[in-house]
Amino acid sequence: MKKVFILSLIVISCAFVLNSQTNNNIYLYPADEMLLRQKVVENPNLILEYMIYEDNLKALSNKDFTMLKTDTLINGKRVIPVVFHIIHTYGVDNISKDQVLDALEKLNIDFNKQNSDTADTYYLFKSRAANCNIEFRLAHIDPNGNCTDGIVRHYSPETNYAYFNTMKKYVWDPTKYMNIFVVNFIYPEGMALPDGAVIGGMSPFPPDNPLSQALTGGDTDVDGILIRHDCIGTIGSAENFGNYPINMANRNFTHEVGHYFNLYHTFQNLMLGLIPATSGCPTFLAPNGDEVDDTPPVDVATQNTSLNCFTPGSRNTCAETPDEPDMIENYMDYQWGYCNNIFTIGQYQRIDGALNGYRRNLWSAENLHATGVIEDNPVECAPIADFFSTTQYVCAGTEVNFYNSSYNGTATTFNWTFTGGMPASSTIENPTITYNTPGTYAVTLEVSNAQGTSNITKTNYIHVYSTTTNNTAPMSESFETSSINDFIVINDTGSVWQISNGIGYSGSKSMYLQNFSGNNAGSLDEFITPAYDLTDLPSGSAKVSFKVAYAGKYVAGTILTPADTIYDKLTVYTSNNCGETWQNRLVKSGEDLATTSPLEIEFNPSSTDQWAEFSFIIPAGLVTNMDNMRLKFSFYSNGGNNIYIDDINIASLSGSDINSQTLAGNEIKLYPNPANSDTKLYLELNNSYNVSIQIIDLNGRLVNDVFNNKMSVGSYNIDINNVDNLATGIYYVKVRLDNNETFLPLVKQ
Numbered sequence: 164m165k166k167v168f169i170l171s172l173i174v175i176s177c178a179f180v181l182n183s184q185t186n187n188n189i190y191l192y193p194a195d196e197m198l199l200r201q202k203v204v205e206n207p208n209l210i211l212e213y214m215i216y217e218d219n220l221k222a223l224s225n226k227d228f229t230m231l232k233t234d235t236l237i238n239g240k241r242v243i244p245v246v247f248h249i250i251h252t253y254g255v256d257n258i259s260k261d262q263v264l265d266a267l268e269k270l271n272i273d274f275n276k277q278n279s280d281t282a283d284t285y286y287l288f289k290s291r292a293a294n295c296n297i298e299f300r301l302a303h304i305d306p307n308g309n310c311t312d313g314i315v316r317h318y319s320p321e322t323n324y325a326y327f328n329t330m331k332k333y334v335w336d337p338t339k340y341m342n343i344f345v346v347n348f349i350y351p352e353g354m355a356l357p358d359g360a361v362i363g364g365m366s367p368f369p370p371d372n373p374l375s376q377a378l379t380g381g382d383t384d385v386d387g388i389l390i391r392h393d394c395i396g397t398i399g400s401a402e403n404f405g406n407y408p409i410n411m412a413n414r415n416f417t418h419e420v421g422h423y424f425n426l427y428h429t430f431q432n433l434m435l436g437l438i439p440a441t442s443g444c445p446t447f448l449a450p451n452g453d454e455v456d457d458t459p460p461v462d463v464a465t466q467n468t469s470l471n472c473f474t475p476g477s478r479n480t481c482a483e484t485p486d487e488p489d490m491i492e493n494y495m496d497y498q499w500g501y502c503n504n505i506f507t508i509g510q511y512q513r514i515d516g517a518l519n520g521y522r523r524n525l526w527s528a529e530n531l532h533a534t535g536v537i538e539d540n541p542v543e544c545a546p547i548a549d550f551f552s553t554t555q556y557v558c559a560g561t562e563v564n565f566y567n568s569s570y571n572g573t574a575t576t577f578n579w580t581f582t583g584g585m586p587a588s589s590t591i592e593n594p595t596i597t598y599n600t601p602g603t604y605a606v607t608l609e610v611s612n613a614q615g616t617s618n619i620t621k622t623n624y625i626h627v628y629s630t631t632t633n634n635t636a637p638m639s640e641s642f643e644t645s646s647i648n649d650f651i652v653i654n655d656t657g658s659v660w661q662i663s664n665g666i667g668y669s670g671s672k673s674m675y676l677q678n679f680s681g682n683n684a685g686s687l688d689e690f691i692t693p694a695y696d697l698t699d700l701p702s703g704s705a706k707v708s709f710k711v712a713y714a715g716k717y718v719a720g721t722i723l724t725p726a727d728t729i730y731d732k733l734t735v736y737t738s739n740n741c742g743e744t745w746q747n748r749l750v751k752s753g754e755d756l757a758t759t760s761p762l763e764i765e766f767n768p769s770s771t772d773q774w775a776e777f778s779f780i781i782p783a784g785l786v787t788n789m790d791n792m793r794l795k796f797s798f799y800s801n802g803g804n805n806i807y808i809d810d811i812n813i814a815s816l817s818g819s820d821i822n823s824q825t826l827a828g829n830e831i832k833l834y835p836n837p838a839n840s841d842t843k844l845y846l847e848l849n850n851s852y853n854v855s856i857q858i859i860d861l862n863g864r865l866v867n868d869v870f871n872n873k874m875s876v877g878s879y880n881i882d883i884n885n886v887d888n889l890a891t892g893i894y895y896v897k898v899r900l901d902n903n904e905t906f907l908p909l910v911k912q
């Protein structure tokens with residue numbers, strides 16, 4: 164069964180790595196390609212199915228489609244009803260209707276060859292540029308027969324880890340609508356994304372394509388375009404793709420819609436997964452490329468290495484006969500959006516095949532009536548109620564600003580109900596409400612216009628806490644007698660923080676998150692401590708310390724991917740206003756979070772050796788204001804392993820602590836202090852460690868890297884050089900011995 168010729172293939176998407184390590188050296192990177200290649204490796208029969216599919220498609224393409232067109236053309240175009248599902252958390256991902264309309268307009272421009280940058284098409288290819296004669300229109304009737312403006316909005320944290328399940332959850336009948344799912348972050352299930360990797364869009368081919376079936380498991384509801392909010396349109400959040408000053412010019416959307424109509428990447432070669440040495444150019448073993456004759460073959464995705472486009476005609480990566488340059492400006496290659504400007508006639512024939520095949524019902528006269536797009540007159544629908552507030556956690560006596568975020572139609576009247584609020588109701592659009600009494604409260608908004616009324620109630624929405632606390636620092640939380648109800652636990656999805664029974668650094672209990680399985684990569688798990696009064700601490704800085712047990716998850720390599728270790732991220736915050744705002748105090752990610760070696764299996768610590776202590780300092784100036792301080796432990800899952808936290812301590816950094824501390828049983832002294840050019844750090848190590856010594860400022864910013872190396876057992880005096888160059892003020896010397904670290908204040912006079 165080694166008779167393989169084949170193929171091309173794949174892919175569904177656009178993944179990008181934004182490589183911020185090297186400043187502006189960022190590029191689009193087709194990481195997703197691996198996904199389909201992996202499918203082929205897992206099931207080589209897929210190639211056979213694919214070949215049969217492509218053969219049938221070509222037989223169909225050879226027919227005269229005009230013979231098949233019994234359906235409606237409007238102004239000579241096929242009209243496709245579309246619906247945008249915007250999944251968001253009320254941030255920039257909740258893109259405006261204007262941005263959606265802009266995206267739709269630009270999409271129509273590209274699919275009708277009205278784009279002004281056709282002038283940039285290489286002269287040899289200009290005559291191949293296709294007008295696809297497709298018009299995309301926002302649906303006016305939803306699947307229940309109700310009035311819609313074609314834009315549906317859903318609050319959900321899954322916007323941060325969106326994938327095929329997200330599409331499945333919100334999809335409207337995909338035989339009637341082209342569904343577009345707008346999200347904040349695409350995170351393929353089971354795939355650990357490299358740091359900094361960003362996937363712009365992910366769109367299966369039509370469900371009858373066996374490659375789609377391999378990806379979606381044959382679920383025909385996983386159909387449509389999954390795309391980041393900053394890849395939609397050219398305005399609003401699209402002005403800064405991935406927070407870089409890059410406007411992708413809506414071309415990710417054009418590209419993804421190309422996949423939706425069964426187009427492959429111009430550089431695809433399905434065989435690369437089976438025969439790693441195979442060139443991306445068509446060969447005897449892999450002759451088919453993108454299955455389109457008038458796009459020259461391309462060896463690898465064309466990736467810009469600066470903000471500039473490649474000059475059209477300037478690259479030629481395959482020596483075909485007759486030899487032509489790569490069509491690097493094709494929408495289905497991988498340059499920045501603004502470098503792309505062409506679908507070819509050959510690609511249009513595939514699109515035509517999809518429109519006369521699986522996508523045929525979309526533009527049937529019956530469907531255009533059913534979805535309300537046979538006329539494109541704007542309609543005004545009843546509003547669908549929604550709202551958000553600046554915060555859901557406040558101290559008693561605090562004002563909260565509420566915002567109407569109703570959609571589908573413009574609301575003209577507003578009726579708010581605020582249980583526990585002052586006032587308890589309001590009829591203005593965006594009211595400000597004061598909460599004076601601790602408790603948890605519901606909020607209701609009813610909106611209406613001439614077309615109708617809608618309301619929404621969010622229960623347990625506003626959490627009001629006392630401004631004072633009976634808990635005073637110094638304190639220690641060992642989790643031995645606490646209940647999980649003493650903490651505020653916040654969970655996006657899957658596993659939640661819980662108190663472990665049987666595992667702790669002290670005693671037999673600790674706070675634990677089962678993250679090895681049952682928790683979505685890309686999701687957050689948080690817990691917030693009760694409030695503590697730090698103002699009774701002896702004057703000086705406060706030190707917050709805690710024990711952590713965490714291991715990375717080791718993933719063995721495959722034929723396609725190298726072995727990898729997946730780490731998650733822990734961030735610790737403080738708040739002195741009941742959680743209304745948070746200050747970031749400590750971030751641990753990658754190997755920095757690990758307290759023991761990575762495991763291929765689930766991690767549960769079996770000895771105290773597998774724990775480490777992390778800590779941070781709250782400078783003296785801040786401690787005097789902290790009479791109601793909460794800690795928040797926020798865990799960002801990257802699909803790694805379990806984590807345990809125990810023995811949270813808040814203590815003052817006493818006089819003797821300041822210049823002399825013990826860290827993991829090793830003695831550390833800083834002298835003289837206040838510091839001068841003779842100041843040294845004395846280290847007495849009773850083990851060998853990876854030692855790192857840094858000077859940081861009060862905000863935790865690195866001022867000076869002093870030392871970073873392996874040290875063996877012994878006593879050392881390390882020069883704190885550059886003290887003379889420090890501005891007058893207070894700094895910290897951050898000392899790290901393997902995974903344990905501490906801070907010694909350093910005073911420069």
Ligand SMILES: [Ca+2]
Pocket residue numbers: 452453454455456457458459460
């Ligand atoms: Ca080709």
Ligand SMILES: [Ca+2]
Pocket residue numbers: 459460479480481482483486487488489
């Ligand atoms: Ca060539």
Ligand SMILES: [Ca+2]
Pocket residue numbers: 654655656657658659682683686687688
């Ligand atoms: Ca969770």
Ligand SMILES: [Ca+2]
Pocket residue numbers: 641642643667668669670671672673809810
């Ligand atoms: Ca404990």
Ligand SMILES: [Zn+2]
Pocket residue numbers: 174175176177418422428
């Ligand atoms: Zn793609």
